[in-house]
Amino acid sequence: MITICVDVNGGDEKPAVVLEGIERALAANEDLCVLAAGTPDSGVEAFCESHDRATALVCSEAIGMDEHPTEAIRTKRDSTIVRGCAAVRAGEADGFFLAGSTGAIFAAATLHVGRVPGIKRPAIACAMPGLAGHETIFMDMGANADCRPEMIAQFAAMGSAYAKTELGVDNPRVALLSNGTEDTKGSESAQAAFAACKEVEGINFVGNCEGTDILMGDLDVIVTDGFTGNVALKTLEGTAKFLVGVLKEYASSSILSAMGALALKPALKEAAGKLSGDAHGGAVLLGLKAPVLIGHGATSPTAVCNGTLAAAAAVSSGLVERLTNAN
């Protein structure tokens, strides 16, 4: 049996949405137990009484999406996020899924779940979609604004190990995000990271890549610092919104174009879903002693179900052991 802790108060939706997701996950995986962390008014106790493989972890408070991450983690010691992380560290759960504020979760998990020995800084990774079913692991998505070269090199090793379990790729092609594909490209810090990545043993480092490669490349892993990673992801998000906005403006210009937009709506919705990372249960924190997965704040029963199952799959595939051996 694998036990995954789920934060019932996580995200912007009502706890009932999260509980419905947990119910679906329990139905989908008979080897799954859930430690459901929730406030007394979340309905978590009643839910666990009526579900065999669910145990309630009742906490007195929750951390909102708009609270200051480190401040909230420090002061709200009985919050679902902090208690959930502590339960994972104590071995009461094997992994953690929660929707919500990336900053607060990263801070709490680094502090209370703890790092794999030897890992300098955990990083946030996500599987980005591509055409024809191709996917690329992209990291760091924003946890570490400044990265020393050896940190990026560790990201490359962790990303490679993660791509093996998550994408099922044998010898993942790992590249460094830069301002050109040539070996000589890059800012001074990117060039130093390039040199460090080249020294990592046991990975297939193929050199520099460009921003176009995040969605349109043939790579399995792209690593960068959290500043550049955040800018790239936010730019990607803005571009998708812009193009959808252009189509909406155009759709309102004639009946023909309105019908065209209607016909393509499912495709755009699917693309948006892929870009959100929800298919993989959201983003994953790599470098911690247990898998911690982060879903979007705007969550849904499907997202919670996928995230909980993905956390369980990360446990059963031995993700953390692989990351540990990779460093």
Added chain:
Amino acid sequence: MITICVDVNGGDEKPAVVLEGIERALAANEDLCVLAAGTPDSGVEAFCESHDRATALVCSEAIGMDEHPTEAIRTKRDSTIVRGCAAVRAGEADGFFLAGSTGAIFAAATLHVGRVPGIKRPAIACAMPGLAGHETIFMDMGANADCRPEMIAQFAAMGSAYAKTELGVDNPRVALLSNGTEDTKGSESAQAAFAACKEVEGINFVGNCEGTDILMGDLDVIVTDGFTGNVALKTLEGTAKFLVGVLKEYASSSILSAMGALALKPALKEAAGKLSGDAHGGAVLLGLKAPVLIGHGATSPTAVCNGTLAAAAAVSSGLVERLTNAN
């Protein structure tokens, strides 16, 4: 009269495409003279004999899109790019438009047109589209991978001056690209750039912005270093290609969706055109003694015409004088 030098051999298309663009520009602006730089086989001499306001600058060689920028500039002294820049410096032309390799043009223009006194490094700027007609000047697009804080501060001043002439905005809102909007966000170098931008007098610096703001914000100018700028632009390009690819994949799945895609094609084409920057004649090098505009390698008569007219407009609006006074 304003004289704009145009590189007839620039870009991936045949010289005849560029000459057709020059012809259109001459027809559109009666105060325009063109100094057409081309190789003997480009047809530039015959063209200039049959057009009153066109003068040929015959050069023995051209620099290809795939050549190493600084190497080509150094060795090909009689190339259209180098000779065109020299003609601008000598006062034989007031500005320069060329389609082609940004790296080679940036190197040649910095060396042979020369910087405005006091400007540490020229930067490449482009007007990015937004919804409802809003536009944002984005720079540096990739010329300077490493930027000291005072360089970014100069970009902010130049971008503000450019937004006034190009977008017609009175008091442009200038922001620094970062990994969050709060003042405390940013890598160490972004935080140093933030402090330097705050000290710039005579501009309306509103603080940090995110990647989403490039296309979906309400800002007039966004500044960043050339490394981050290149990653953002390439990510934007990749995202647009990805979404068009998703729609294509979907369009081939049924007749209804194929018709939908067909109905929306004009909107996507228009959006792609806006994203390419061709409406403004391409990207502009700011910080040089004369306006130098760069069009896409895959050029067209319309792009050459717009670029040539935009260069003339930059001269007549006193862009360089404004940039000089801004620093």
